[in-house]
Amino acid sequence: MRGRGPAMAEEAAVRAQADAVRRLKQDKADPDEIAKEVAKLLEMKAQLGEDEGKHKFVLKTPKGTRDYGPKQMAIRERAFNAIISCFKRHGAEVIDTPVFELKDFDIAGQFDPMIPDAECLKIVHEILSDLQLGDFIIKVNDRRILDGMFAVCGVPDSKFRTICSSVDKLDKVPWEEVRSEMVGEKGLSPEAADRIGEYVQLHGGLDLIERLLQDPKLSQNKLAKEGLGDMKLLFEYLTLFGITEKISFDLSLARGLDYYTGVIFEAVLLHQENEHVEEAVSVGSVAGGGRYDGLVGMFDPKGRKVPCVGVSIGIERIFSILEQRLEASEEKIRTTETQVLVASAQKKLLEERLKLISELWDGGIKAEMLYKKNPKLLNQLQYCEDTGIPLVAIVGEQELKDGVVKLRIVATREEINVRRESLVEEIRIRTSQC
């Protein structure tokens, strides 16, 4: 039993952390002080957690998420939930949070080309739309198209990778620089470089794919033709998903090519409508992925190639964008989900508040009350204003006689009497949008 001590102390340390931060903030201490204080406490917390943490709901906090306050945690949770519910919407199963797997890819060939690939792009599209990160574009390309392109442009096989890494820079530096790197540093012939230049500056949709399928050089290359054929199929599926306006087939996209075997994609945020954010967070890549059929095969006892396509989301990047935006917008961020505060109009009603809040909790309602015996009604209403609780359930002698509860809508200050037995349902309905 005494073994419990540490984990509880750990919990205490966490509360202490919140408490110290709050107090230091009140004292207008400089942020470094706060940071130091928090670090100290978390260190202690971590140590205390060592032995018993494993058995506790209160666990050692993972690196990287250590020093976040309730506000940031609320933002993070909101974003996390949006992403997780998107994965679940697509039938993903949790392999090991936060890693999900869509129904797999058991015996190779159990699926037809580009259907899962299209779903991965749909997932990225859904997540970025749900998170309202601002305008975005998902660049798509295919390793086979790149390899084919290099071949028909006269790049020697031995130079594929290094030339590819030059192309990869095109989202940051202008073509001229990339070209001189290819020719100057990497010894590619100027003719080959210019041919590449004609291709890698192209981007578009089905129309571009059709055009390249007619391209005298590319159409003669088996790999390129295969890749372009699949790219066309992909865009047909994306059209059915209604998301093509956010997808750009971009021949300069060349990510981790040693790794991918087919389609590759990358989602980038376009200019933020909000300058505050733009200053603070450099607009850029927030998600990426592609097909890597080979890799999983590596682990196959029988050496089979297991088809595999993956998405990965730049969650830390997304968090910081959301945090910056919310700071800029000065929107009040709730750190709890409390639907209703159970309040009393007169003194000596603590027992009645306890009875009512217990009914609400058992009815699945998120409810709070002040821990005071006889709190002033004004203080109770003020608490709702401060914490953003949308409803107040007020018990008073008259209401108790009449078997009703006065429900106050904080925003409008409107008050209605609700029969006690239908209070849970009433609260549920009125907060269903939250």
Added chain:
Amino acid sequence: MRGRGPAMAEEAAVRAQADAVRRLKQDKADPDEIAKEVAKLLEMKAQLGEDEGKHKFVLKTPKGTRDYGPKQMAIRERAFNAIISCFKRHGAEVIDTPVFELKDFDIAGQFDPMIPDAECLKIVHEILSDLQLGDFIIKVNDRRILDGMFAVCGVPDSKFRTICSSVDKLDKVPWEEVRSEMVGEKGLSPEAADRIGEYVQLHGGLDLIERLLQDPKLSQNKLAKEGLGDMKLLFEYLTLFGITEKISFDLSLARGLDYYTGVIFEAVLLHQENEHVEEAVSVGSVAGGGRYDGLVGMFDPKGRKVPCVGVSIGIERIFSILEQRLEASEEKIRTTETQVLVASAQKKLLEERLKLISELWDGGIKAEMLYKKNPKLLNQLQYCEDTGIPLVAIVGEQELKDGVVKLRIVATREEINVRRESLVEEIRIRTSQC
């Protein structure tokens, strides 16, 4: 861009892990082999994750949760959600998942005695009830009662702690052994030991509290009286919460006393109705907590004592109980939450399936489809049987003509035509219980 490689490879490794395990299982390899394979993959995964993991939704898996499969993850998620939603129901805010803080305890004295303490017990009661872990009891005591008891029994102050740790053993060993430890090893007088014995073997409810308040010795001790008075208050509040039948005021409960300053409590599971489980998991403590007003004060610049009461849940213990039970019960555990499979009755309907599933995803429905161009209807229905998907939305030429979708309830094999525009709502209603 190429920096992306590692994290994606990490993701691949995770898929590979699942894949390798699956395949090895098919090959009936012994579990050690699987474990080794998984360990190898996870090691690689961990390494690959090092540099980029922080920026990815796909993160290095925390120790302790590494080698869980989707089934276990599903069980864990279920339990985790039950606990988290309970905390949220009580207005807790996330300090640092999985650490929550109820609205705090800002200026000392902002609350009246035992109200938050009662809520903590209500929280434990709700969580253990929701999780259906079987019958349980929550033991409650108070440090002040213990200290007062030791005093009136004639235990010298210097021996409080060591005698307390002997009392703490009473849930495992009989009183006789504890007594001989007190007298033999710890040099307590037999008379004092016998007096302690009369108290620590008592447990009950309000009646016992009342009796002890009349106890000639205890009633003369300031600390004991204070503790008993608050314990009475606590039980009055717990009566209003309607949970007293699961609460036992137990004078032998003495956890981490150097640490707690007031109420202490501990929840223990009673005999499991299911022997399989009983064999496998030793019945015992699954949650605990108490008041530790001093501790947080340690961190207070002005040295104030900040009132603090904490709950901590033995989540690993709870997980293993749930896992054991589900194995024993042979209940089929779903690893996804998919509500409906979008299927087709005839060939050449891939585009129609893609259009429909996209509508469902955009409507917030969790939907899957087979990645085959022309899957057999029987295979599609079989997939639902295997994975536990409750509904099938079937598109066929006739349905498309009529602007309807055939909705099949897998369990009953009943089939109804639903107008396409009301399909999302129909699915939502039919799966609202899930």
